[in-house]
Amino acid sequence: MAYLKKSPWIIHYDASSCNGCDIEILACLTPMYDVERFGIVNTGNPKHADIFVVTGTVNEQNREIILNIYNQMPNPKAVVAVGICATSAGVFRECYNVAGGIDMLIPVDVYVPGCAARPESIIDGIVTAWGILEEKRKTMNTAPAAADAAAEPGPVVQEPAGGAQ
Amino acid sequence: MxxxxxxxxxxxxxxxxxxxxxxxxxxxxxxxxxxxxxxxxxRGLEKLVEKREYTEYVFIAERICGICSYIHSNTYVSGVEQIMGLEVPERAQYLRTIWSELSRLHSHLLWLGLFADGLGFESVFMNAWKLREHVLDELEATTGGRVIQGVCKVGGVRRDISPEKLDEMVKGLKELEKELERLTNVFLYDRSIASRLKGVGMLGKEDAYYLGAVGPTARGSGVPIDLRQTGYNVYDKINFKPVVEMEGDSYARCIVRAKEMFTSIDIIEQCVKKIPDGPVDMKVTGAPNGEFFSRAEQPRGEVIHYIKGNGTKHLVRHRVRTPTFTNIPPLVKLLKGVQLADVPVVVLTIDPCIGCAER
Structure with missing residues (x-):
């Protein structure tokens, strides 16, 4: 990560989060924390994005939207699950409309702890994801065919484990 | 056609x-x-009352929404306290009022920033959020949390604020007030913002009332509802006037929020002057038996927590009616006749908080 070749653009989606982590992600973009100094820009278009930042839990309604956004993002891509809800559903684990963390739907590269996650840890998470992104890019460049084959078959959609009926 | x-x-x-x-x-x-x-x-978190004890459930109630978090926990605990007939120490009530107003201040600044961004004023967005960090610092210094505070509990509050810190807070807010004046001038006197917003997204007084608008959406249409006037916490001992604008357009709703921030600062100052000494919590035994509608004024309007207990540690029912939910019918009304390019801005004028609305 000593030499940065890329400005990672993020796309943020609120999957049944309480807003706490979302406003902290927005706070990262503003002068106090200012992630734009790393070249990080929040974009609304999945095709422009390198890092998918998800907050909140998976439920029946937003399952497809998360998959849509993830599948539309070009390779290489990284996923950051922000907050305890995105990690494991946290305090809402036992709610009837909560299936679980984001990793039951798409592969997650970095988990950011906290309820709500603090801007410092979100920045740390995104910068870590950026290192992973570089790794993925290198693998893609050295063995393009293998990387394509590994990345092509999309995420495996699992049924929720006992969660939403 | x-x-x-x-x-x-x-x-x-x-x-x-x-x-x-x-x-x-x-x-x-x-x-x-x-x-x-x-x-x-x-998420269906109202159902969790069956699995969590009523004292633990405060944390869940606070996580209904990350922006209005503090006021949710405050409303929930005051409902439980009313059922149990608890006389909460006065100092705790004053502290609750101070934190309520700080969270209103941070929510309005957040909204002002997002709204400016929606209008294409990115520098104002950045400046509003820069000022908001000051309010969040105050919240963090006094409660330990930035957006989720976790400071309310049944029977009082978890932390006291020292008199020195209270004075320092008022001093800080005085500084902030000057900055806020500069910021709100953009909304109050800038011609380009006024011409973009005036007459757009009209909601008449009658419509606002019958469609059940609450909070700044209603007050921007000349309906003077402000739940703080019912005098929960210690609002009955505070002298303030709700901000009401008559026009009912997007501009009026924007002005209401801009002016309310100054009311919040004023209320905090009055609280700091009047706050008595004493304990900040009390011992709570037993469990709530009965039901209560607890109402409070959130940054977005009136929130109602319905709480029903049967004398056990687990409540029977908890139901929340949030301001954004009741503001959706007025939103549908005020979007009719708007140009497509104005839709994002007009949607933002009701300050939608979906985390609250869907729980």
């Missing part, structure tokens, strides 16, 4: 950090009908 087109707005849309889905029925560029659909962030 020209051809009608339906354009989907959301759930993932750059202007809103949250998933709200609207089907906009358009004739040319004009919106003629709006079909809202919600449920993207529904």
């Amino acid at each position: 020209s051809k009608q087109v339906i354009i989907p707005f959301g759930p993932q849309h750059p202007v809103l950090p949250e998933p709200l889905h609207l089907d906009l029925v358009l004739e040319d560029e004009t919106v003629v009908d709006v079909i809202p659909s919600i449920g993207y962030v529904h």
Whole structure:
């Protein structure tokens, strides 16, 4: 990560989060924390994005939207699950409309702890994801065919484990 | 009649950090009908009262929404306290009022920033959020949390604020007030903002009342509802006037929020002057038996927590009616006749908080 070749653009989606982590992600973009100094820009278009930042839990309604956004993002891509809800559903684990963390739907590269996650840890998470992104890019460049084959078959959609009926 | 087109707005849309889905029925560029659909962030947390004890449930109630978090926990605990007939120490009530107003201040600044961003004023967005960090610092210094405070509990509050810190807070807010004046001048006196917002997204006084608008949405249409006037916490000992604007357009709703921030600072100052010494919590035994409708004024309007207990540690029912939920029918009304390009801005004027609305 000593030499940065890329400005990672993020796309943020609120999957049944309480807003706490979302406003902290927005706070990262503003002068106090200012992630734009790393070249990080929040974009609304999945095709422009390198890092998918998800907050909140998976439920029946937003399952497809998360998959849509993830599948539309070009390779290489990284996923950051922000907050305890995105990690494991946290305090809402036992709610009837909560299936679980984001990793039951798409592969997650970095988990950011906290309820709500603090801007410092979100920045740390995104910068870590950026290192992973570089790794993925290198693998893609050295063995393009293998990387394509590994990345092509999309995420495996699992049924929720006992969660939403 | 020209051809009608339906354009989907959301759930993932750059202007809103949250998933709200609207089907906009358009004739040319004009919106003629709006079909809202919600449920993207529904968690079903009201049902959790059956699994958590009523004292633990405060944490869940606080996590209904990350922006209005503090006021949710405050409303929930005051409901439980009313059922149990607890006389909460006065100092705790004053502290609750101070934190309520700090969280209103941070919410309004957040909104002002997002709204400016929606208008294309990115520098104002950045400045509003810079000032908001000051309020969040105060919240963090006094409660330990930035957006989720976790400081309310049944029977009082978890932390006291020392008199020195209170004075320092008032001093800090005085500084902030000057900065806020500069910031709100952009909204109050800038011609380009006024011409973009005046007459857009009209909601008449009658409509606002009958469609159940609450908070700044209602007050921007000349309906003077402010739950703080019912005098919960210690608002009955504080001298303040709700901000009411008569025009009912997007501009009026914007002005209401801009002016309310100064009211909040004023209320905090009055609280700091009047706060008595004493304990900040009390011992609570037993469990709530009975039911209560607890109401409070959130940054977005009136919130109602219905709480029913049967004398056991687990409540029977908890039901929340949040301001954004009741503001959706007025939103549908005020979007009709708006140009497509104005839709994001007009949606933002009701300050939608979907985390609250769907729980």
